[in-house]
Structure formats: C-alpha cells, structure tokens
Amino acid sequence: MSDRYSRQIMIPEFGEDGQQKLEDASVLVIGAGGLGTTLLYHLAAAGIGTIGIADNDIVNISNLNRQYIHFEKDLGSLKVVSAAEKLRKFNSNIQIFPLATAISKDNAIDIISQYDIVALAVDSVQARMIVNEACVQLGKPFVDGGINGFIGTSVFIEPGKTPCLACLYGTELPPIEKFSSLSPVVGTIASIEATSVIQYLLGLPVPLAGKLLYYNALLAEFEQLPLEFKEGCPICGGKKK
C-alpha cells in the first residue's frame, strides 16, 4: 500500500483493509458545485477507487465564492470537465468518470445502479427526489447535504432500514429557488457527507443513518434529529423492509 494513505491507515478503524475497501469502492457524486467541490476532493484524497461526477452545468463567475475546484480559466466550461481535470492531477491512482448530464427520471436508475453509494451535492429538491426514488428502488444508500446561508443539513438514507427523503420532505415540491451560500459552511456540510460515505464503505456504523444533522453556523451548534417514517410514504412505503 502506498505511503500516500499512511496517515489514514494509522486510524484503528481504518487499517490496510479499510484502504482496500475504499480502493474497491465506487461513489457517484451528483453535483460538481459547492458541496461537490469539497466532497470530491475528500473522496479523491481518501483514495476512493472510482468516482463518478454527474452535472450538466457550466462554470459561472458567481460560483467561485465557494466552488474552489473550478478556477477562473474554467469559466464557461462544463463543471464535470473542470472537476475531473483537477481530480486527475490531484490523485492519478483513481478513476474519474465525468457525466455531463443532469440526473433525471429517465437516466437515474441506469446511472445510479453502476455505483455502490451516491452522494448528493445539489440545491434542487426535485433532483433530490428523483435520486431518492431511484435509490429506494435499487436499495442503494445515499447521503444528502443542504445549505441555506449559515444553516446546513445532512442526512444519510439506507433504503429498507431508514426513512427516505420523501418521509422527511413529502412529495409536494416547492419551486426551484436559489439559496445563499458561504464557502466554509458549504465545506463543513460536504465534509460531513464525505465522512458518512467513508464510514459506510469501511463497514462502520454511520451515525447519521436515519438522522438529520442540523448545523447552525451562526451559533456554532450541531443538532441531530431522528427521521420518522411517514405512514403510507409513496416512495418507501413508510416502514422498514
């Protein structure tokens, strides 16, 4: 095993076996924006063997207050192309698969079924719900993160074991809106998402499975709220399998 990962292999819960598990794993990151930036760097740094990135957006100047995977030279380029270029230079031992597409009802099952786990890094509730439904159908675990100014949230969903996102948010979706975002708050939530992914892949208990983590950066406070199954949830059935 290369020295590259020696500092994390030292962690008792990790070891050489843990590193091998990450190398054998595949993670799909949906969104190469603010949350995606930190998530992708953490997953690539940790040595996840295969990372897919799905996003059809292009780099805009207003992204650069938080999306530090993109540089000024990337303005106008596809975010997945820009992100893949940085990650390949950062860690040449892993495989990066950029997908210049938005996740839709038509492609979600095909794309998600190729990966072990999904990390959501989007601001659209609609995209979350499409991924939620596909992951429940496939029995695929996923982590979600959300940001609004100084407030951040994260949940880890394990279909069949935990409530789903529709249990939490319902299926009446609000219109798409732009949320305010500040780089360190976005990075904190993305770091929490990356931690949950790594815990899952190592086979460790994921403390946020079935829980909503609520982070209030103005107060520097974290709170955990258990998710409840919603009776008759049309996506997961509202109960454990």
Ligand SMILES: [Zn+2]
């Ligand atoms: Zn549900």
